[in-house]
Amino acid sequence: MAYHTIAYFAVFLPIVILLYQVFPKKIRFAVILAADIVFFWLFSGKLIIYLVCASLLTYFIGLWLEKIALNPGGLSNKLITKKKRRVLALGILLNLAVLVVLKYTNFFGQTLSDILNVFKVDWTYKPIKFMIPIGLSFYTLEIISYLTDVYRGTQKAEHNFAKVALYLSFFPQTMEGPIARFHETADALYSGESIKFDNLKFGYQRILWGLFKKIVVADRIFPTVKYIFGNYANLDGSIALFGAICYVTQLYMEFSGCMDIVIGSGQIFGITLPENFRQPFLAKNAGDFWRRWHITLGTFFKDYIFYPVSLAKPVKNFAKKVKKRCGRNVSKFVAPTAALFCVWLSNGLWHGANWTFIFYGMYYFVLIFIENILEEPLKKFTEKLHINMESVGFRIFRAIKLFIIVVTGELFFNAASLKDGFKMFGRIFTNFHISELISSIFQLKMDRYDIPIVVVGIILVTIVGALKEKNIDIRRKVSGWVIPARWVFWYAAIMLVIIFGAYGSGYTAVDLIYAGY
Amino acid sequence: MEELLEILEDIQPGVDYANCKTLIDDHILDSFGILSLVSEIEDAFDIEVSPAELVAENFNSAESLWKMICRLKEEE
Numbered sequence: 339m340a341y342h343t344i345a346y347f348a349v350f351l352p353i354v355i356l357l358y359q360v361f362p363k364k365i366r367f368a369v370i371l372a373a374d375i376v377f378f379w380l381f382s383g384k385l386i387i388y389l390v391c392a393s394l395l396t397y398f399i400g401l402w403l404e405k406i407a408l409n410p411g412g413l414s415n416k417l418i419t420k421k422k423r424r425v426l427a428l429g430i431l432l433n434l435a436v437l438v439v440l441k442y443t444n445f446f447g448q449t450l451s452d453i454l455n456v457f458k459v460d461w462t463y464k465p466i467k468f469m470i471p472i473g474l475s476f477y478t479l480e481i482i483s484y485l486t487d488v489y490r491g492t493q494k495a496e497h498n499f500a501k502v503a504l505y506l507s508f509f510p511q512t513m514e515g516p517i518a519r520f521h522e523t524a525d526a527l528y529s530g531e532s533i534k535f536d537n538l539k540f541g542y543q544r545i546l547w548g549l550f551k552k553i554v555v556a557d558r559i560f561p562t563v564k565y566i567f568g569n570y571a572n573l574d575g576s577i578a579l580f581g582a583i584c585y586v587t588q589l590y591m592e593f594s595g596c597m598d599i600v601i602g603s604g605q606i607f608g609i610t611l612p613e614n615f616r617q618p619f620l621a622k623n624a625g626d627f628w629r630r631w632h633i634t635l636g637t638f639f640k641d642y643i644f645y646p647v648s649l650a651k652p653v654k655n656f657a658k659k660v661k662k663r664c665g666r667n668v669s670k671f672v673a674p675t676a677a678l679f680c681v682w683l684s685n686g687l688w689h690g691a692n693w694t695f696i697f698y699g700m701y702y703f704v705l706i707f708i709e710n711i712l713e714e715p716l717k718k719f720t721e722k723l724h725i726n727m728e729s730v731g732f733r734i735f736r737a738i739k740l741f742i743i744v745v746t747g748e749l750f751f752n753a754a755s756l757k758d759g760f761k762m763f764g765r766i767f768t769n770f771h772i773s774e775l776i777s778s779i780f781q782l783k784m785d786r787y788d789i790p791i792v793v794v795g796i797i798l799v800t801i802v803g804a805l806k807e808k809n810i811d812i813r814r815k816v817s818g819w820v821i822p823a824r825w826v827f828w829y830a831a832i833m834l835v836i837i838f839g840a841y842g843s844g845y846t847a848v849d850l851i852y853a854g855y
Numbered sequence: 856m857e858e859l860l861e862i863l864e865d866i867q868p869g870v871d872y873a874n875c876k877t878l879i880d881d882h883i884l885d886s887f888g889i890l891s892l893v894s895e896i897e898d899a900f901d902i903e904v905s906p907a908e909l910v911a912e913n914f915n916s917a918e919s920l921w922k923m924i925c926r927l928k929e930e931e
Contacts (some may be wrong), residue, residue, distance in 0.1 A: 490905070490906070490907035491907065492907055492910070625885075640886055641906070641909075644886060645886075645890075645906040645909045646906045648890050649890075649893065649904065649905065649906050649909075654894075654897075657894065670887075670890075670891050670894070673890055673894070674886070674887050674890050710887060
């Protein structure tokens, strides 16, 4: 029952809304919690025990941190911090251990086996089949953020277990996030406020927009992506490039579409979930792109890895030594670069246990490192040559450069293995004949109906994105129209999704990509 | 305060630091700029800034930065 299925938005969600509204305010939180349990159970069954244990552990570790901070024994500040740090480490390590064992054991085992084979040690790793609960990677990060905030004193430890459980299990977030902070959702989830008509209306409108992106655009592209990535060795380089561009489009439409459904679902209950996308393709560079793409993952890494690593004593001491020897212009890059490396290694590993993801992380580490180093010289250079960086020409150049960067990264991200990624990438440069792509465009699993629908869909999403960048919200605009015009607009939008959605006979249901991470 | 304004001007010139209250919200200071600033103010005011302090409320204006510096000096 993924978010884009009728079972979710036309059956499950309306039932939860109805029950939520029918029950008294005081126990509405229990309706949400019950819905969370049912939703989780439908995907992972008995594996819900992982989530229950993680919630209990998080709750008690939070209280333990608070107890130490209250300092009943009259300890010195230094000793309190030391004790708190140990408890925080225990909480984080216990949760991370589950993630690491379930997700990475086979990867590490296989890597060890490969290394030993290089040294002629005859040992083969036998993969273990692990059952992974849905959303493990997402709720583990939420646990880390909550515990760290309690440790830092920026979040009070929660005494009500229901709030912790609601925070970690809210059903719209279960599959793909967004990774929220405790203060963003917990109180609102527990408060049981009545559903407002405006929230219901705007929430479902946003769900409709998400469905459009997912089932009208992304799911029509999916067969082409699957075919090209699976057969690139027999295809022309131009088709390989087309496949990578299609994958970027599919991933954006799908992930951002899913986020629309998720955020819309939250809005119905009065829960403001954090945004995960902000027109990423209008970014100035790779660094800016990641401030607009999967925003909650980026801010998590910034707050809980980038800053702590940058401000860690050994890193700061090393930076000071570099400053003495090489000056401030060099030393200022030391701490951020060390932290950036940790962030991108974690980002790669978080996406999955595969060298393609680690390469993907390192790819962005190198790119953003270069951007940081070149920022000032480039600024001086463009000023000297009187190049207007805000001119239309320069912005087009910047957009093309960013698109190439993103497409290249996603090509490796979606490749079956690193070897496949390099081979596919190589074909673009060694076997490129654009005529091959033009002549075979209708043999790439998208027929003559799919292509115009996808193109119109992309244009529509681009226009809405460009307007959003200028702070123009279509939904708010439409809500100001006269009633008949409003009805015609939304009726047409619903019909558009029903008629042009890629479902039913001839289409296979496409799973949500990020639900697998 | 004068010294802080000088540090800010040195890290990112051309900003009206005396009046700007949206250094973070308007992306005038990015995460790299924040780290450069932290390194400089730690040296200049002999304080230690923890990751918990790196929030928009503390870095949005020269005034809020100064308040944080004074508070950290008191806690030292």
